[in-house]
Amino acid sequence: MCDPRVVRPTLFEFAGGEAAFQALAAAHHTRCLRDPELNHPFSHPGQHPQHVERLAAYWAEVMGGPSHYSDSCGEHATMLQMHAGNGDMSDLGRRFVECFVAAADDAGLPADPEFRAALRAYMQWAVDDVLSYSAPDVVVPATTAMPHWSWGGLQP
Numbered sequence: 531m532c533d534p535r536v537v538r539p540t541l542f543e544f545a546g547g548e549a550a551f552q553a554l555a556a557a558h559h560t561r562c563l564r565d566p567e568l569n570h571p572f573s574h575p576g577q578h579p580q581h582v583e584r585l586a587a588y589w590a591e592v593m594g595g596p597s598h599y600s601d602s603c604g605e606h607a608t609m610l611q612m613h614a615g616n617g618d619m620s621d622l623g624r625r626f627v628e629c630f631v632a633a634a635d636d637a638g639l640p641a642d643p644e645f646r647a648a649l650r651a652y653m654q655w656a657v658d659d660v661l662s663y664s665a666p667d668v669v670v671p672a673t674t675a676m677p678h679w680s681w682g683g684l685q686p
Contacts, residue, residue, distance in 0.1 A: 538681060540594025541648055545639050548590055555586035557636035561629040568625050592652070592679050600676055607674035614663040614670050623657040644681065652679045 538544075545551065559582050562568040587599040588609060603609075630653045634646060656677075663670055678685040 541645065541652075541680060542590055542593040542595035544642075544645055545593065548586070548595065550637065550639055551586040551590040551593070551595065552583070553637035554633055554639060555582045555589065557633035558630055559585070561633050561636070562626070565625055565629060567622060568629065592656075592677055594678070594680065597676075605674070606676040607670050607672050610660060610663050610670045610674060614660075614668050615666050616664055618661075618664060623661050627653050627657055648679070648681050648683075651683060655679075655684060 542551070545554070584599065584603055587603070591597050591599045627650070631646075631650055634649055635641075639645070639649075659677075
């Protein structure tokens with residue numbers, strides 16, 4: 531029998547659901563706009579008008595929430611392809627992670643150390659994943675599946 535007292539909620543549930551991820555994406559976007567290096571990629575005129583909402587849906591799905599991103603925007607491969615071929619952006623990646631970590635405070639996400647460590651570990655993995663497709667002629671395999679992240683990291 532499953533004892534609900536020992537079953538952990540998903541990171542999505544623990545964070546506070548869709549509203550929490552909307553707040554996180556909005557806070558992250560605001561921080562990136564304020565960053566002197568990240569400002570350009572986050573303020574260009576070709577950015578999708580629902581960028582923040584799509585980002586929230588993506589992160590929510592990865593953390594155990596509903597599949598809104600996959601259902602309406604594409605799979606993980608679609609996101610990787612949008613960011614592929616930009617050359618070495620490792621400094622931007624580091625700044626992106628730091629903005630994400632600080633945005634969790636701005637958004638009022640739970641301060642639980644294990645939760646925050648899981649969020650940071652995810653974002654570091656995600657940035658490394660995106661940066662692995664930075665070569666100008668890179669091809670992102672269309673079968674690259676949506677990652678799923680939990681308290682213990684990347685799920686198989």
